[in-house]
Amino acid sequence: MKRITSARVSQLLFLALFLVLFVKTDYRGRDEINAAVNAFFRADPLVAASYLLAARTFSWLVFPGLLLLGLSALLGRFFCGWICPLGTILDLITGRIAKSAPLRFLRGNLKFWLLVPLLAAALFGVNLAGLLDPIAILVRALALFFHPLLGEAARQGWVTLYRVLGEGRDILAPGYGLIRNYLIPFRETFYPLAFLSALIFIGIILLERYETRNWCRNLCPLGTLLGLAARLSPFVRVPARLCPDCGSCRDLCPTSFDREILQKDECILCMECQLRCPSGRVRFTARGTAAANGPLLPGRRVLLGGLISGFFLARFFRFRDPALQARLLRPPGVRNEADFLEKCVRCGECMKVCLRSALYPAVLQAGVEGIYTPQVIPRLGYCEYNCTLCGQVCPTGAIPDLAQETKRREVIGKAVFDKNHCLPFAKKENCIVCEEHCPIPRKAIRSRKVEETTDDGRRIFLQIPYVVDGLCNGCGICEHVCPLEGKAGIEVFAVKDRSPLREGQGDAPAGDAPGKDPYA
C-alpha cells in the first residue's frame, strides 16, 4: 500500500468529484442542473484547442481549458498526476496488474501521430478530439455502458424482490427510491457503441500490463498536449538525472524515469521521487527558463505528416448514406450540421442527461466522421417539450444552452405521415394518439372529420390527421407514441431549414383551414 500523498488525496478528491458530477448530470426535479460533469470538459485543454481550431471563434466556455494549459506551461503536467480521473483509475488498478516489458512500438512519436492529426482535422472542420480525449473516453464508457449496466442490475434486483416478496417489498421502497433517484439512470436504456466505448476503456486498463501509465505517457493526446506545455515550465527537478549511487527513481516514477534523464513532458508531478528519495536529495525548484531536454516540438516530419493526415482524416470519411441522412435528427437548437461537427466533443453527456432517452450516439448515420455524435431516435425516445438539459450540459455549446421558451421553438425535424401505415388512412380506424400527445399548444398535428363506410356497412366518422408544418418542431413524441407495432405511421424527418417556429406558436400559418386535405 502506497503512502497517502497530497497528490493521491487530490486524485481521489477529483475522482470523487468527477463521479458525483457524472451522477448529477441528470434531471433531479428542477429545470436547471447547477453542476454537471461538463466542468471537466470545459477545463480540458484538448477540447479547448480543437474547439478553437475547428470553430475558429472564441468562446468563454473553453476558457478554463486555456487556463489549465497556461498553468501547465507554468507548473507542468500536474493535471495528469493530480486531477485526471482516468489517470487516477489507472493508478488505483495498476498495482494489481503484473507487468511485462513495455511495448516498443508505443514509444517515440506515436503520441504525436495521434495528437497532431487530431488537431489538424479540427483545423479542417471535423472535431475528433473527443474520440481520444481521456475524459470523454471515461464519460462514454460510464454513460453508455457501465452506468446503464449498474441501473439494469439494480432494477433487476428490485423486480426480483417483487417476485419473491410481493407487496412486502414496500418496506424497502424508501431505500430503493434513493438509489433510483440519486444513483442509477432513471430509465433503462441500451446504447449503440456501448461495446466499443467499454472496450476502449478496458483496453486502456489492459495497456497497464506493459508499463505503468502506458496510455498516459505514450498515447493520450491530452497528456501529450499538456506535455508540450510542460516543457516551458520553469520548474525543474533536481537532480535531473538518475543518481549513479541510487537509481530508486527508476522504480518510484510512474512515467518517465526508465531513461537516465527525467522526461519533463512525461513527468506528472506525482512527487513520489521527492517524497521517497532515500537520501532526501530530490527537489522541484524554479530555475527561471528551463533547459528542456530534447527539442520542444517533435520533428518536422511528424508535424507535416500529422497536418496532412489530419487533412485526410477530415476528408476521407465524409460519405453519408442519404437514406440515413434523412433520419439524422440532431438535438434541439442544432441548426447547422457543419457547425455542429466543429463543436461537438462527442462526450456523451447529452445522451446521459436526456430525459426521455431520445439521444443516441451515431454509429454510421452521420457517416464515419460523425461517429459518437448525438442523434435523436424518436421511436426510442422523444425530445421533452419543456426540457433543456442537453443544452445545459453540452461542454462546448454545440447544443446551445437555450431558455425554455426558445428551445420549444427550435426545429429538430418535421413529422410526416405514412399513409400506408397510419391507421385512419390505411385501415379506416380512428386513432389520433399523435395529435393527443403533440405538445404544441395549438397542435402541430390536427385532424379533420371524414364520413366513411366500414366494410360491414356502418357509417362512421374518421379523424384523418395532418401535420401543420409551420408549428411542428420535430420533437418526435408523435412517432414515439404511435401505437403501431414496429414502424410508426408518423415519422420525423430531418430538414435543412431549421429556423425556429414563430413566436407565440399559437398562430396557425395562413392557408390552414380545417377540412382542407394537406395531401390533396
Next chain:
Amino acid sequence: MDRRAFIKLVGLASVFSEAMVRRLLAAEQPTVAVAEGRDYGRATRNAVSLLGGMKQFVKPGAVVVIKPNMGWDRTPAQAANTHPAVVKALVEEALAAGAKRVKVFDRTCNDERRCYVQSGISDALKGLRNVELKFIENERFRTVKIANATVLKEWELYGEALAADVFINVPVAKHHGLTRLTLGLKNVMGVMGGNRGSTHRHIEEALADINSVVKSHLTVIDATRILTDHGPQGGDLKDVKVLNTVIASTDIVAADAYATTLFGLKPADIPVTVAAHRRGLGEMNLNRVRVLKA
C-alpha cells in the same frame, strides 16, 4: 305448478336476476355533488361531504388509491392535470377518515418525473405522512381477464389500483381530440399497462371494459378550471376556463355526464359516456340523477 315448471322458472329467474338486482340498486337514485368556491381544497371537501363525507368510503385501516390525472408536463394553470389543491384535500380527507395508507400515482404520458413536479402535486403532498406519491413500476401490472368484455378480453392493469380498498378517481375535466372530453371514465386509462394507444380504435367500448373491472368507488372531477380546446394537453391559457367547480359522485357515469354540461355539451354527445351507460356502469340521464349543490 309442477316440478318441471318450477325448475324452468328458477332457471329463467337466475338468468334475469343479475339484471334485476342491478335495476333494483339503480332505483336508488345516483347522486352528484357539486361544490363551488375559489378555495379548491374547501370546494373538494364540500363536494365530498355532500355525499356523506369521506368516512362513507374510507374505513379505518383502509388502503386508498387516489388517481389524479397528472399525465402531462404542464402547470396547474394550464388545466391539463388535476389541480394539486383538489388532490391534497382528498388525501387529507382520506387520512382523516382513518386510511392506513394513501397511494397517489398515474401512468404519465410525458416524463413522469417532470409531470409529478410540474403538476404541483409533488409539492402539495410533500411532508404528509402515510402518503406515497409513487411512480408506476412495470412489474406491478397484472394481466386481468375481463368478463363480458366487448373489445378487451384481457388487459394489463396496475396491481396497486386493483388491490386498493378504495379507489378514488380524480380527473380534470378537459377537451380531448378523439373522445371530445376526457373525464372520469377515461382517467382510468392511467392504470392501464401495455400499448394503451392501440385501444383508441374502439375507445368507447375499451373504456367500458376497463371500467367494469376497475371500479371507482368515488369519482371527483376537478372542474376548478377546464381545458376547452387542444386537449388533452393544452398549453395555451386562452383555452382554459375557470369554473371553480368540483364534482363528486359514486356514480362515475353520472359524474361524467354532469361535467359534460359544463362544456355546453350533452352527455349523449360523448360516446364514452354513452357506451358506459349502455353497459350498465352508471346513469347518464341527468333527469334521473339527484344533483346536490353547495
